Amino acid sequence: MCGVAGIRRFDGRPVDEEDLRAMMRVLAHRGPDDQGLAVRGPVGFGHVRLSIIDLAGSPQPMATPGGRHLLSFNGEIFNYRDLRRRSEHDFRTDGDTEVVLATVARRGPRGAGEFVGQFAFAHHDFGTDRTWLVRDRAGVLPLYYYVDGERLVFASEIKALLEVLGDKVRLDRDQVRSYLRARAVHAPATLFAGIAKVPPGHVVEVSGRGEVVVAPYWQLPSPEDVLDCTPAEAVDLVEEGLRSAVDASLVADVPVGAYLSGGVDSSLVVALAEAARRRAGSNEPIATFSAEFGDPRFDETEYSTLVSQMFGTDHHRVLIQPEDFRGSWEHLTWHRDAPVSEPADIAVAQLATAARQQVKVVLSGEGSDELFGGYPKYRYAGATALADRLPARARTIGARALERALPAGRGKLRIAVRALTGEPRTRMEDWFAPFTDYEIDALLGTSHRPAARTVGHRDPIDLMGRLDFDTWLPDNLLERGDRMSMASSLELRPPFLDHRLVELAYRLPSAVKVRQGQTKWVLKEVARRHLPGRVVDRPKVGFRVPLDTWFRGELQELARDLLSGSGSFVESLMDPAVVTALLDDHARGRRDEEIRIWTLLSLEMWGRRFFVGQHVGV
Template identity: 90%
Template structure:
């Protein structure tokens, strides 16, 4: 979806809207439409999932007061329809959204169960609202200046209208190096913002912008008084409801299946829903293989598929797939491709799209239920404060350098513990520490302090991950890599009802007796073989450490050290060279840092042609 609102009263140029639609065609190959009414123009490209023959967009109310363009799915649209006195003309969820916001305003989004982003214009009030779902599953970007508001589902569509108005936001490069993503509302493009999850952006006819939340996580003090057994029952019941809701569609729905607990449990519950509906069609499942025994989960995904009787498809990912698709996927991402797994996910999506239009995935489980290994060490971060800051930082640097190359996870922990308390909880996923970023950029820029007045370190860490890592990294990546193949991704763990429950559960049922994600694993034991539930967490990993010493070593050196390097125009070449050399010689495992720099390089070349003169 896309749109333009002019503040000078001049009519929107239809050609601009059509250019934006062309760029967004992969998000909606099944149809397109636009409406221009003087200074307001909305456009839409459609991926038909519900009410395949109806629900054309943009959609307006009969009297012409309200106009809507909407991306996503409202899973409870039938219930909302039954409760409404609106005279419906279509059978889909789009008109339910229109009727709800026409009656209740944009905060009517609080009625929706699903994933969505939409723009709503009220001609009588002369107001435009941009609204994004609670968790941030679907994207929405905008640009406002004295002349116009321009918005779209992807940044590249904005660039079609803004042209050379947009420059690199150098201040956000530091944030990218720290997080492999840029946190809302910022982006790497100066002037272009993203609507934060669970927020409404209101733009007046004079271009005044007000951003307000319509949803928040439960308060840290709002903890359920429940036994571990009761917590397991609550999670199972709510997750089953979330999976059932995510299957609402008029097209086939499949699922990713890595063989880990999260995806396997989603598939098991989807299969149970299929059986309750007396469907003879098995669930279609999809998994990736990398040809590396360290990350090969084929044994487990095959086991789950055989137990549940799914129609399983395996996709082999090779180093040459990275060379061939990296630049193309950078264009789709609108940002550096922040994780090596993204290219594998894109290959998986391409394969899945040959069979289904929608896939379920396991995103969100680790944030909701404390699944990452780092959660075991959350309490240790408080103990680190007993050491003087200088001694802690210096000692951690020495220890980190002394660790062998194969102790990557321990190195991450040591680096995070060396940070100041206000940043420590956010630094576990950081490819570069603040002092390393200072060395790369040749400048020092103190970080803004974030209030951490919170007694439970596990819950605090989970909330920080939910606010930043999840929407700005995991969900952005998932949306772009799936939509590159016109495939809709649905993460049932991020149903807001389950999210609210998870953040009210005591941490003692999440990390219990040293086991992460305890409560969810107890649910999984009711549906999956013990071999799946009890096996060590692998994660969706790509063997980049060996590839950067083999098939991709020359590519990395040529891009980062070659003539016209975008990264070297921003950073100290000697520091970049040292990172490449340390990895090539096996002194350190620098795969994530090399990937972070290479992705920035590919993005800079794609959007700024690698010339310092083009980046402001």
């Protein structure tokens, strides 16, 4: 994994090399092994490198022999050897970077459709005076940009753009509502006004006059494109697709490890990775890593230990404690470029720090739930349509009353009931919402409603999966995965997001994803061929952090001081009485408000770090 940065001026003036170097310094954690820059008049590209493939070669930025094409590339192309064999290009290096350069020089940015892997890159064609920013299909790797009348500035992380843009950047207040609804801001927007994300599977083309065109080069299969297969055939297809994806994700010139929670997803990835190692004749055990929280409700040690012993991995357990949150929250907010949206983010960062001491690359199970209907909410996707038979006002009043009456321990049921208070046009997006629209109205003192997105689908489960893949996965989970791993210079690879497996998953009938009330049925049937039943059939835990008790104990004073103390960033945006009531309800045990408190605290930390200039230092 690497970091890319660049400046393209539209007025013909040369790029200031020091601006480019400043951006690269900020990205140094993404590429501690090497760095380079190339400046040709009004075009300047920079690159920092974490060496994974062709360790001694493939310096970047890389240009074609005649100098017409220039590339700065972040990622790994798993099928690069096959593309080399089929190409007539006279390669000078042994890595995947030159394969990307040659392919895009020949086919343009849509050549990205030939790549299997995860990537984000910038390419400039001096012949046409056009710059292309391209991001992989699922959005595993990030790329941000800013365009005004003078220049295009782009980088792998927003903080690098801030080195050049300075005081031009302001808070985008309209996106605060988006953050409160989703704990993330959906592409192409960010919380920084004027700074955009390249959407997954898209090309951003910028002309020499600064004209911007954003277009997809890949999309999910059409809802009408459904495989005609039996459940047994679906299991075979998914097993073969996942095996191929895991095999591809092991392409590296350095050791590859894996996260192992003991859940179905990570355990199945480890099982298939170990099988691939044996086929390759390797005797080295895979290094695996799991997090522990000292709370029996979320303790998966029994299962991660079982799987580790079963496959002979070199297993490492990492204990996460409340003081880890106090000590790293601000630092990781800087890495995240956004509010640390999930409580698990900090735990993932601690896990990455431990993993980096052993390996440079880890595999994860990210993406499985979105592809195969794994979240508990998928059981109820169809049932929500029944709520629309009630008058909207009666439904909303009844659902709010029921949600308030539920005990603190019924978190999943509360989420489902709260989703019913939303409008039909946004309900599928509201299942993960920490705040409903009416709660955000109370916080912000406005009643603005975002426009609903239109997504083609064949049934409620298919719709929920497509929405999760388009928004929740790239803008929340994958951003988390990239930033928290790269904070320790660790490359994260999610085999489930191999685009070939993604395309297969969205062509499967929904009936093999949720079958007789069981979520993720087809994947669990694959897992039964490789794992013990006690691992496959145990209840889903997820990567949970015991914040409910921590916010009534070790972190209660921190939360209250930051959200209601002098100089609070959140207080400057929201009604302080509403915030205080939320804190009181949780402290007294009336309601479990851990996710909403976390959402506000993370926004507070982010605001102080990037706009108030007040380093918290907790």
